Amino acid sequence: MAFKGGDDAKRDFGVDVVELVSKTQEDYIPNLRTAAQDPDVKLIVGVGFLLTDALVTVALEYPNKFFAGIDTSAQDAVKSKYQDKYPLPNLLDIRFEEHKESALVGALACLLAAAYNYPHVGMVLGIEIPPLWKFEAGYKWGCSWAIEWYRNRFGRDPPGIGATPPKDRVLWTYTGTFSNITKGYAAAKPMYEKGAIAVYNVAGPLGLGINQALIEIAKARNLSMGPPFWIGVDADQDWINPGFIVASMMKRVDKAVYSHQAGSR
Numbered sequence: 001m002a003f004k005g006g007d008d009a010k011r012d013f014g015v016d017v018v019e020l021v022s023k024t025q026e027d028y029i030p031n032l033r034t035a036a037q038d039p040d041v042k043l044i045v046g047v048g049f050l051l052t053d054a055l056v057t058v059a060l061e062y063p064n065k066f067f068a069g070i071d072t073s074a075q076d077a078v079k080s081k082y083q084d085k086y087p088l089p090n091l092l093d094i095r096f097e098e099h100k101e102s103a104l105v106g107a108l109a110c111l112l113a114a115a116y117n118y119p120h121v122g123m124v125l126g127i128e129i130p131p132l133w134k135f136e137a138g139y140k141w142g143c144s145w146a147i148e149w150y151r152n153r154f155g156r157d158p159p160g161i162g163a164t165p166p167k168d169r170v171l172w173t174y175t176g177t178f179s180n181i182t183k184g185y186a187a188a189k190p191m192y193e194k195g196a197i198a199v200y201n202v203a204g205p206l207g208l209g210i211n212q213a214l215i216e217i218a219k220a221r222n223l224s225m226g227p228p229f230w231i232g233v234d235a236d237q238d239w240i241n242p243g244f245i246v247a248s249m250m251k252r253v254d255k256a257v258y259s260h261q262a263g264s265r
Helices: 002-013 025-037 049-061 074-081 098-116 130-154 180-194 203-221 253-263
Strands: 043-047 068-070 091-094 120-125 171-172 194-202 229-234 245-250
Touching: 002 043, 002 074, 002 253, 025 043, 043 049, 043 253, 049 068, 049 074, 049 091, 068 253, 074 091, 091 253, 098 120, 098 130, 098 194, 098 229, 098 245, 120 130, 120 180, 120 203, 130 171, 130 194, 171 180, 180 194, 180 203, 194 203, 194 245
Parallel strands: 043 068, 068 091, 120 171, 120 194, 194 229, 229 245
Antiparallel strands: none
């Protein structure tokens, strides 16, 4: 999504966008320095919370370049480690309200569980970092809100998930990765087997593992569409398996990158 935002800015504003891929965390600082050393580069965008410290390091080294971090807490790091430099004027943290969008899909998932008489909803997360805590909290809150809404609307507990103890309604796990698709499968499969009507992907590419688990269930039950389902993240992921992705939480990182590319012209 970040690359899409840069690509859209290239189309609309004529800016050149260069993508530097970090295969490991050790590549963060070298890649940021490579970008900053280019005299034609005005803005360097680091995508992901894990680039927080690297962005601080390189932004301090290149005060005449502008840096932005998606989901980062770089200014907090500056305040903690370099109080005399805070706030660093050439460094911007771009953050999102993931808890709100996650609350919406959490409510949707739990209302689906009530409608189809399922006892659980699920969530597969990547690395345990602050942005994902917001996903987790929002999804769980949305589920609780949906249960209470149902009770107030109909005067009784919802079928299925309404009889599940509150702490057990949402099945969730942090896989510790954003790249190991097999771990997405391993986390999601038992959630479906326990009766999750939908599993929320909060682990990027691990959604492909969630999808594989669902494909196996669909084949075993001869299903052409859900339930069960999974829920996409960041972008509209319905194209991956139409009929089985009930919704996607649209984070729109592309819009954030796009607008800041425009501002750096």
